Amino acid sequence: MAKSKNNPPDSNAQYSARYLDLMSANYGSPNLAMIKGKGAYLFDSNGKKYLDFLAGIATNALGQAHPAIIKAVNEQIKKISHISNFYINPQSLQLAENLRSLFHDVEGKVFFCNSGAEANEAALKISRLSGRYQVLAAAGGFHGRTMGALSLTGQESKKAPFRPLLKDISFFTYGDIDSLKKVISKKTAMVILEPIQGENGVITPPAGYLKEVENLCRKNGAIFALDAVQTGMGRCGGWFGYESEAVEPDIVTLAKGLGGGLPIGAVLVSSKIRSFAAGEHGTTFGGNPIVSAAANAVIKTIKKEKLIDRGLKFQQLLFSQLLKFPEVKMVRGRGLLIGIVLSQPIAKEVVEELEKIGVLANSTSDEVIRIAPPLIITRREIDLFLKSFEKALKIVGKEGVS
Ligand SMILES: Cc1ncc(COP(=O)(O)O)c(C=O)c1O
Structure with a gap:
């Protein structure tokens, strides 16, 4: 229906009804329509303001409407928005240069796609080029929803309706090196895991674990692949989130x-392993000029504003303040990917209260709240989050869990 000038803006409830009518039900029934954003804030269709401590699930690295992204996208769209892979796109070339300079292997290769699942699909295909086909992945891990990435995902509820999935994928216990020792062999093509398990509740493995995984891979001639989709791009104390250990992943x-909110995925492949040859893989939009321009702006801004170090500083502040709440049993994660583990199963209720107060976060289970604010977050906004968190805990504590 066309809106007349005098009609009030659509409310969240109206959007919700339209959503239920129109959209595939796979995301449930969200009840807020977000209309605009600025920095670490979002505004819904009723005009309510939210402090965004989720950042599109660890995606809006520079928050909303960052001038560097706006400028990069505007300038690029005036020139070229898309060309086929028959031609060279200088923006994606620049992005590949930027990424390779952050990678340990100066001769590594870069493949661009559009999402995390696609990046992991590509990794899976690269592992087949080794001549082996058995793959090991971590229980509890999340690698995406396409059939290959889902096959690598160690969460049964997400896989059950879609079986049979890919064969020859086995799982080991994350953080327990003996569990991997039991399944790895000279037949293993690739071991894939996250530096920190994000979707599984921000689970950090013991110090030294990733190095031990790498050593086992080297001993068995298996590809060592790290899925840095959620931990990457400055969020967890380094560019990719595994820098606390001296590892050199193959993928x-x-x-x-x-992409700072624009859709892009990438695979960095070490020169030590065989990557794709001509014709072996491809995707229409991968490395699209506009999205690559945005990603270049993201990298430049993270460097210029020293956002990685800031994230680590804010982690310390958040950890120390959060641990003061008696309701908080533990905090885990690194940089600005943090899991707040509560001593009672009230995470969903606390997240709901936070939303009412005007703060966005999410619960990965009944006990764990995940926060992943944009990297441009300020001290003032962290204080506001902590105050709101205290308030939400009090309300839930008074009301009890129904
Ligand atoms: C570690 C990890 N890998 C892969 C994915 C899938 O990414 P996408 O949703 O872009 O396909 C996610 C998404 O949450 C993720 O956290």
Whole structure:
């Protein structure tokens, strides 16, 4: 229906009804329509303001409407918005240069796609080029929803309706090196895991674990792949989120924060392993000039504003303040990907209260709240989050859990 000039703006409820009518039900029934954003804030269709401590699930690295992204996208769209892979696109070339300079292998290769799942699909295909086909992935891990990426995902509820999935994929216990030792062999093509398991509740493995995984891969001639889709692009104390250990993965997959809110995925492949030859893989939009321009702006801004170091500083502040709440049993994660583990199963209720107060976060289970604010977050906004969190805990504590 066309809107007349005098009609009030559509309310969240109206949007919700339209959503239920129109959209595939796979995301449930969201009840807020977001209309605009600025920095770390979002505004819904009723005009309510939210402090965004989720950032599109660790994706809007520079928040909303960042001037560097606006400028990069505007300038690029005036020149070229898309060309086929028959031609060279200088923006994606620049992005590949930027990414390779952050990778340990100066001769590595870069493949661009459009999402995290696609990046992991590509990693899976690259692993087949080794001549082996058995793949090991971590229980509880999440690698995406396409059939290959889903096959690598260690969460049964997401896989059950879609079986049979890919064969020859086995799972090991994340963080337990003995569990991997039991399944790895000279037949293993690739071991894939996240530096921190994001979707599984921000689970950080013990110090030294990733190095031990790498050593086992080297011993068995298996590809060592890290899925840095959620931990990557400056969110977890380094560019990819595994820098606390001296590892040199053969494959790193990226997406989410890379485009600062625009869709892009990437696979970094070490020169030590065989990557794609002509004709072996491809995608129409991968490395699209506009999205690549945005990603270049993201990298430049993270460097210029020293956002990685800032994230680590804010992690310390958040950890120390959050641990003061008696309701908080533990905090985990690194940089600005943090899991707040509560001593009672009230995470969903607390997230709901936060939303009412005007703060966005999410619960990955009944006990765990995940926060992943944009990297441009300020001290003032962190204080506002902490105050709101205290308030939400009080309300839920008084009301009890129904
Ligand atoms: C670690 C990890 N890998 C892969 C994916 C899938 O990414 P996408 O949703 O872009 O396909 C996600 C998404 O949450 C993720 O956290």
